[in-house]
Amino acid sequence: MSQVQTLDISPVGRVEGDLDVRVDIEDGVVTNAWTSAELFRGFEIILRDKDPQAGLVVTPRACGICGASHLTCAAWALDTAWGTEVPRNAIIARNLGQLAESLQSLPRHHYGLFMIDMCNKNYKNSPFYEEAVKRWAPFTGTNYEHGVTISGRPVEIYAMLGGQWPHSSFMVPGGVMCSPTLTDVTRSWGILEHFRTNWIESMWLGCSLERYEEIQTYDDFMAWLDEKPEHANSDLGMMWRMGCDIGLDKYGKGLDKFVSWGYLPHEEKYNKPTIGNRNQSIQMPSGVFDGATGTHKLMDQAKTREDVTHAWYDEGGGAKHPFDRTTQPISNNEHDFEKNYSWSTATVHEENGHLEAGPLARELIYGGDHMEDFQYKDGLVLDMYKKMGGANVLLRHFARMHEVKYIYRQIERCLRELRLDEPFYIKPKEQDGQGWGATEAIRGALCHWIEVEGGKIKNYQIIAPTTWNVGPRSAEEERGPIEEALIGTPIADPSDPVEVGHVARSYDSCLVCTVHAHDAKTGEELSRFKTS
Amino acid sequence: MANILWLQGGACSGNTMSFLNAEEPSACDLVTDFGMNILWQPSLGVELGDDVKNILTNCVSGETKLDIFVFEGSVVNAPNGTGEWNRFCGRPMKEWVRELCDAADFVVALGDCATWGGIPATAPNPSESQGLQFLKRENGGFLGGGFTSKAGLPVINIPGCPAHPDWVTQILVAIATGRAGDLALDEFQRPKTFFQSFTQTGCTRNMHFAYKVSTTEFGQRKGCLFYDLGCRGPMTHSPCNRILWNRVSSKTRAGMPCLGCTEPEFPFFDLAPGTVFKTQTVMGVPKDLPTGVDKKGYIKLTGAAKAAMPAWAEQDIFVV
Numbered sequence: 001m002s003q004v005q006t007l008d009i010s011p012v013g014r015v016e017g018d019l020d021v022r023v024d025i026e027d028g029v030v031t032n033a034w035t036s037a038e039l040f041r042g043f044e045i046i047l048r049d050k051d052p053q054a055g056l057v058v059t060p061r062a063c064g065i066c067g068a069s070h071l072t073c074a075a076w077a078l079d080t081a082w083g084t085e086v087p088r089n090a091i092i093a094r095n096l097g098q099l100a101e102s103l104q105s106l107p108r109h110h111y112g113l114f115m116i117d118m119c120n121k122n123y124k125n126s127p128f129y130e131e132a133v134k135r136w137a138p139f140t141g142t143n144y145e146h147g148v149t150i151s152g153r154p155v156e157i158y159a160m161l162g163g164q165w166p167h168s169s170f171m172v173p174g175g176v177m178c179s180p181t182l183t184d185v186t187r188s189w190g191i192l193e194h195f196r197t198n199w200i201e202s203m204w205l206g207c208s209l210e211r212y213e214e215i216q217t218y219d220d221f222m223a224w225l226d227e228k229p230e231h232a233n234s235d236l237g238m239m240w241r242m243g244c245d246i247g248l249d250k251y252g253k254g255l256d257k258f259v260s261w262g263y264l265p266h267e268e269k270y271n272k273p274t275i276g277n278r279n280q281s282i283q284m285p286s287g288v289f290d291g292a293t294g295t296h297k298l299m300d301q302a303k304t305r306e307d308v309t310h311a312w313y314d315e316g317g318g319a320k321h322p323f324d325r326t327t328q329p330i331s332n333n334e335h336d337f338e339k340n341y342s343w344s345t346a347t348v349h350e351e352n353g354h355l356e357a358g359p360l361a362r363e364l365i366y367g368g369d370h371m372e373d374f375q376y377k378d379g380l381v382l383d384m385y386k387k388m389g390g391a392n393v394l395l396r397h398f399a400r401m402h403e404v405k406y407i408y409r410q411i412e413r414c415l416r417e418l419r420l421d422e423p424f425y426i427k428p429k430e431q432d433g434q435g436w437g438a439t440e441a442i443r444g445a446l447c448h449w450i451e452v453e454g455g456k457i458k459n460y461q462i463i464a465p466t467t468w469n470v471g472p473r474s475a476e477e478e479r480g481p482i483e484e485a486l487i488g489t490p491i492a493d494p495s496d497p498v499e500v501g502h503v504a505r506s507y508d509s510c511l512v513c514t515v516h517a518h519d520a521k522t523g524e525e526l527s528r529f530k531t532s
Numbered sequence: 533m534a535n536i537l538w539l540q541g542g543a544c545s546g547n548t549m550s551f552l553n554a555e556e557p558s559a560c561d562l563v564t565d566f567g568m569n570i571l572w573q574p575s576l577g578v579e580l581g582d583d584v585k586n587i588l589t590n591c592v593s594g595e596t597k598l599d600i601f602v603f604e605g606s607v608v609n610a611p612n613g614t615g616e617w618n619r620f621c622g623r624p625m626k627e628w629v630r631e632l633c634d635a636a637d638f639v640v641a642l643g644d645c646a647t648w649g650g651i652p653a654t655a656p657n658p659s660e661s662q663g664l665q666f667l668k669r670e671n672g673g674f675l676g677g678g679f680t681s682k683a684g685l686p687v688i689n690i691p692g693c694p695a696h697p698d699w700v701t702q703i704l705v706a707i708a709t710g711r712a713g714d715l716a717l718d719e720f721q722r723p724k725t726f727f728q729s730f731t732q733t734g735c736t737r738n739m740h741f742a743y744k745v746s747t748t749e750f751g752q753r754k755g756c757l758f759y760d761l762g763c764r765g766p767m768t769h770s771p772c773n774r775i776l777w778n779r780v781s782s783k784t785r786a787g788m789p790c791l792g793c794t795e796p797e798f799p800f801f802d803l804a805p806g807t808v809f810k811t812q813t814v815m816g817v818p819k820d821l822p823t824g825v826d827k828k829g830y831i832k833l834t835g836a837a838k839a840a841m842p843a844w845a846e847q848d849i850f851v852v
Binding site: 008020038042043046049057062063064067090113116156170174176179182187333455497 | 851
């Protein structure tokens with residue numbers, strides 16, 4: 001009879017913010033897991049009673065790597081609350097900002113946060129180990145250095161629109177603050193092409209983007225790997241082959257249920273934005289994919305629930321829509337893994353329970369048939385998922401990097417579609433109202449709800465992708481996505497549990513975005529908001 | 533060779549993300565060319581769990597020499613001064629911060645949260661956040677006004693939300709190459725080499741400021757953002773229009789008003805209703821005037837400006 005060894009890993013670094021993980025290990029395999037969000041700042045409390053546009057300044061500071069994504073949500077939330085008209089150029093400029101940030105994050109997360117773990121001494125017997133260290137060792141690896149440094153180039157496009165990255169507030173209700181000129185567009189083209197030539201094609205793919213776009217199925221991908229040494233030896237090829245060699249394709253499955261809000265509103269379909277018409281207006285479709293039944297459906301924000309059973313709050317009455325919560329924090333935030341152990345709530349779908357957010361979710365959803373004709377489709381990752389027997393660490397990260405394909409093409413589209421002699425802003429009328437803004441940050445489904453009353457913010461709620469992913473168990477004792485994904489993870493050396501790191505970092509967790517607001521001193525009830 | 537330990541408190545990691553945009557030197561150059569040994573950094577460090585704790589305890593005990601301690605994010609004191617709402621390696625981060633500041637030769641507060649308390653410290657400051665040596669404009673903060681590090685300097689404040697990568701890489705290079713003595717700090721302990729001049733210094737809209745031609749709405753291709761859209765450029769100490777952001781830009785160049793983020797009060801007016809992206813005026817005169825300019829002077833200046841204004845100043849200038 002084997003012993004259960006309990007390992008507390010505090011902190012798990014190379015996620016944004018503070019994540020603690022507890023795992024039970026039996027016979028070298030994780031049999032139970034708890035994830036704990038360890039920092040509280042209280043942004044929604046700070047926003048209460050402030051200027052209606054305060055969220056445009058504050059919410060990007062929820063997260064240094066996803067600031068543009070928060071800004072996108074904050075702007076659309078105000079647009080829907082104020083019933084604005086948003087000109088086509090502004091929609092394109094907002095999309096371009098979101099895309100530039102997403103493109104930056106791909107090499108930055110890949111080399112800076114994720115691939116370092118392939119250099120762990122646990123893998124020194126892998127035939128790929130020597131090359132891995134040469135390429136991906138932190139700070140000194142050849143490809144690490146190149147990838148992290150070039151990751152700064154896409155956000156130069158963001159800086160031309162918003163003045164700087166991180167943290168601009170250039171997206172405002174009614175449009176954008178900027179009015180880019182011809183040289184801004186041509187310079188953006190130059191940056192994009194430089195990034196393509198000097199990273200996407202040369203280092204990442206080892207082939208042209210056009211060749212990569214021909215890959216439609218798992219079998220196509222396997223054929224691509226074998227087709228030329230340049231493919232097998234590219235960073236993508238190496239990552240895949242080494243990942244299989246060290247077993248990243250064997251664990252990290254998770255709950256097998258996924259969510260995406262969809263994003264990138266079409267510039268001619270969301271000019272009079274509302275909460276209700278968003279699903280039909282976005283180019284990348286929203287969805288819920290249930291792996292067990294293999295079915296897709298659209299995602300509806302009204303179905304979002306927050307469950308505080310296992311979090312550091314004391315609120316009765318079960319899971320609620322974020323705007324219906326009366327937030328009552330527990331002052332004593334000691335870990336009690338039977339009861340309350342995290343600042344993150346369990347964010348769930350009313351019908352489906354916990355859902356996984358992120359690039360894997362998006363890509364599986366793009367493989368569906370539940371969307372509008374004009375919306376994006378791509379069946380590759382769904383096919384790989386089926387052929388591999390479901391999700392795993394390697395596929396999750398592959399899906400993330402696969403997005404380079406459409407992110408790149410979408411940026412090209414934005415640069416072509418801007419009409420420089422047309423308006424970028426239509427001054428809105430400030431008014432009371434309720435709004436909702438959403439996007440897909442690189443890490444996954446992100447949204448803000450706002451209520452403006454009497455010329456100030458009455459209520460502001462943020463659900464970040466990592467809130468979906470790092471949430472504790474729900475009332476039904478269903479584990480959160482990352483907790484579930486840790487089950488079955490092999491731990492070769494408990495004193496260096498790198499495998500836990502692989503799983504957590506394959507989710508590209510962002511803890512700083514995750515934690516919510518509570519009025520610590522008075523436990524005062526936040527205002528109520530009923531979604532209709 | 534300099535040992536650097538970098539931790540995050542009540543942070544968003546924006547300063548780390550900004551730092552990773554650095555070029556000449558890049559973050560990697562600092563390690564490979566300037567002999568910076570980054571002991572641990574939350575977004576980049578290799579180790580996890582107890583291995584991280586060992587690095588910290590070795591710095592505290594002196595077994596590892598700690599040349600530079602960089603802190604990003606606020607010091608979280610909630611609940612009730614215990615700091616338990618920001619735990620790290622099993623204990624309140626603020627306890628690590630106290631010990632590491634005592635152990636380090638140089639202490640660098642990076643970004644507004646670490647320098648002034650920043651956005652988390654905005655009213656009602658639910659996390660009981662402080663900067664390392666200031667809370668907003670008030671000297672003191674977490675360490676107290678009298679604190680000096682082992683090398684005899686107070687906390688070196690590199691403010692900004694976030695800080696520009698050059699502001700931090702060049703200070704690290706200065707310390708690592710023995711030029712810490714050249715670091716002249718202003719009254720807010722900011723390196724003067726960056727923070728003596730104003731956001732307005734080098735702004736592309738200076739001529740429109742001079743002739744009092746206002747950008748009246750967003751999305752226009754002319755005008756100064758100070759008069760109507762709440763720009764704090766004339767009152768804010770920063771090099772944002774001298775050392776460009778992301779090599780190409782600045783907020784005011786792109787038509788976004790300066791928010792004054794390098795100053796201790798950021799975000800200004802606690803974002804009270806009516807203050808965001810709007811210049812607050814009394815009888816047409818802005819409540820916050822350019823630094824050093826009084827109301828009488830402002831009225832004379834703008835009167836003369838309007839009288840002298842050339843016709844071209846009202847035309848689009850940042851054209852396609």
